[in-house]
Amino acid sequence: MSHPAVSRDYGAILLAARNDSKLTVELLAERSGVPAERIRAIEAGREKPDLAMLERFAKTLTMNLRDLLPMSVDTDRGIKALPRAERYRRTIQRGGKDYYLYEDLVTTTEVPTLRPEVLTLLCTDEKDLVMNEGHFLHQCTVALRGTVRFFWTWEGVTHKRDFLEGDSWYIRPFVPHSFISPDPKNLSQIMAFTFAGALGSDAVNELGILGPEAARRIVRETTQWFREPTSSPKKASPGR
Numbered sequence: 001m002s003h004p005a006v007s008r009d010y011g012a013i014l015l016a017a018r019n020d021s022k023l024t025v026e027l028l029a030e031r032s033g034v035p036a037e038r039i040r041a042i043e044a045g046r047e048k049p050d051l052a053m054l055e056r057f058a059k060t061l062t063m064n065l066r067d068l069l070p071m072s073v074d075t076d077r078g079i080k081a082l083p084r085a086e087r088y089r090r091t092i093q094r095g096g097k098d099y100y101l102y103e104d105l106v107t108t109t110e111v112p113t114l115r116p117e118v119l120t121l122l123c124t125d126e127k128d129l130v131m132n133e134g135h136f137l138h139q140c141t142v143a144l145r146g147t148v149r150f151f152w153t154w155e156g157v158t159h160k161r162d163f164l165e166g167d168s169w170y171i172r173p174f175v176p177h178s179f180i181s182p183d184p185k186n187l188s189q190i191m192a193f194t195f196a197g198a199l200g201s202d203a204v205n206e207l208g209i210l211g212p213e214a215a216r217r218i219v220r221e222t223t224q225w226f227r228e229p230t231s232s233p234k235k236a237s238p239g240r
Contacts, residue, residue, distance in 0.1 A: 010070055146186045
């Protein structure tokens with residue numbers, strides 16, 4: 001049985017999209033092939049549309065399928081909790097050796113790009129250092145335990161700096177970086193909060209459609225929207 005709140009969300013989204021397209025229920029039914037009585041039931045919150053219906057509506061209304069989906073709410077009375085015992089843990093290898101132990105902290109569908117994690121740094125020797133390639137998300141990092149030796153590459157030069165417990169720092173997107181524990185007897189631990197800035201998934205998707213040249217122009221426009229003539233047009237010779 002559908003959850004009433006979720007069904008009403010589907011119905012409200014469909015009703016708004018249908019209104020925006022200036023379609024009656026009957027016209028949407030005719031164009032989409034979904035019976036009018038079922039469209040009314042969806043819009044009234046009595047029925048939840050299946051995937052096939054949503055695909056038909058999206059095609060008829062010229063929309064992305066996801067724009068017909070309600071936001072997924074996973075908080076309870078405004079919060080969401082994750083007990084420590086329920087954290088998802090995994091060990092990630094780099095260069096064939098254990099490198100990080102990841103422990104996921106609480107996440108929510110309401111802010112899907114927020115990805116907080118606790119990392120135990122298993123690498124203790126700089127000769128085993130492996131840099132990542134940087135990532136799309138911004139990152140704020142806090143040293144939770146021990147001294148954290150941080151490496152990052154900027155304009156082709158790799159730098160390193162030691163951070164002490166309680167220190168915090170920010171890493172820009174796409175800056176290659178890595179962390180190690182300088183003391184093998186006391187593995188360091190950090191808390192990393194990764195998140196998207198203003199350039200979220202919608203903007204990224206749109207840039208993907210526009211292509212790399214358009215993206216370059218958006219970042220740093222150097223081209224006029226029309227081309228100026230390079231020389232004055234020649235006047236027509238008077239007729240003889």
